[in-house]
Amino acid sequence: MGRPSIKAERTAEILNAYEQCVARFGIEGATLERVASQAGLARALIRHNVGNRDALFDALVERFFDVSEQRVVDLIAALPERDRAPVLIDILFDVRHGNDTHVLVAEALIAAAADRPALAKRMKNWIDDFVSAIAAVLRHSYPDAAQGRVTAVATGVTGIYFNVDSLAMLGGMTDLRRNSKEAALLLVCTLED
The missing domain is CATH 1.10.357 (Tetracycline Repressor; domain 2)
Known part of the structure; x- marks a missing residue:
């Protein structure tokens, strides 16, 4: 039996961090580096779980x-x-x-x-x-x-x-x-x- 996926949980953490960054720095200032730092994750994990900045923005909008x-x-x-x-x-x-x-x-x-x-x-x-x-x-x-x-x-x-x-x-x-x-x-x- 495989390990359960934590993608949904990780995605929620990333979106929470992105919201905080958008609230503080605006859309343009909410860089992947800032989101990664806010979430306490490597930037690669953001891309893996949510995608690029456009995907992150789309997820935030939804x-x-x-x-x-x-x-x-x-x-x-x-x-x-x-x-x-x-x-x-x-x-x-x-x-x-x-x-x-x-x-x-x-x-x-x-x-x-x-x-x-x-x-x-x-x-x-x-x-x-x-x-x-x-x-x-x-x-x-x-x-x-x-x-x-x-x-x-x-x-x-x-x-x-x-x-x-x-x-x-x-x-x-x-x-x-x-x-x-x-x-x-x-x-x-x-x-x-």
């Missing part, structure tokens, strides 16, 4: 979208049946639910999308899907609100949320987070009219 989708599914599943909208806002703007690495990888992918039309399309769909998920929660909480207003408010909440998350790594953004949460709640309250 992982990013898989993780993002699961995070939204988990977020929606965590909401109560009643008062979903305010709980959603609480979760979105609670620093305990953030993931700095994921945010920085998202920002790096958005920057990389400028030269990659297929990635740009996927990133746009990613944002559209997030807005749609927020809109679905708002429609549940405010069933009488006009569809256009619900979409506009969901878009506004998304913009506020992404702005705060993108600035969180600066540190000391407690006031910005608190005030942004309040702005999002005020925006949601316009659906009561």
Whole structure:
């Protein structure tokens, strides 16, 4: 009987290291040497388990979208049946639910999308899907609100949320987070009219 393959485990380690490097140095700065150092592996093992930089980038993109989708599914599943909208806002703007690495990888992918039309399309769909998920929660909480207003408010909440998350790594953004949460709640309250 042969030894069990550790390729899946090794690939996960490499992708974790690559995410950390992308978060710190961006796509271009996340060299195979840096990834190997972060993972504590020889560069040859990265090539053996994942492939070249293009393959590594492609794996990161797929992982990013898989993780993002699961995070939204988990977020929606965590909401109560009643008062979903305010709980959603609480979760979105609670620093305990953030993931700095994921945010920085998202920002790096958005920057990389400028030269990659297929990635740009996927990133746009990613944002559209997030807005749609927020809109679905708002429609549940405010069933009488006009569809256009619900979409506009969901878009506004998304913009506020992404702005705060993108600035969180600066540190000391407690006031910005608190005030942004309040702005999002005020925006949601316009659906009561």
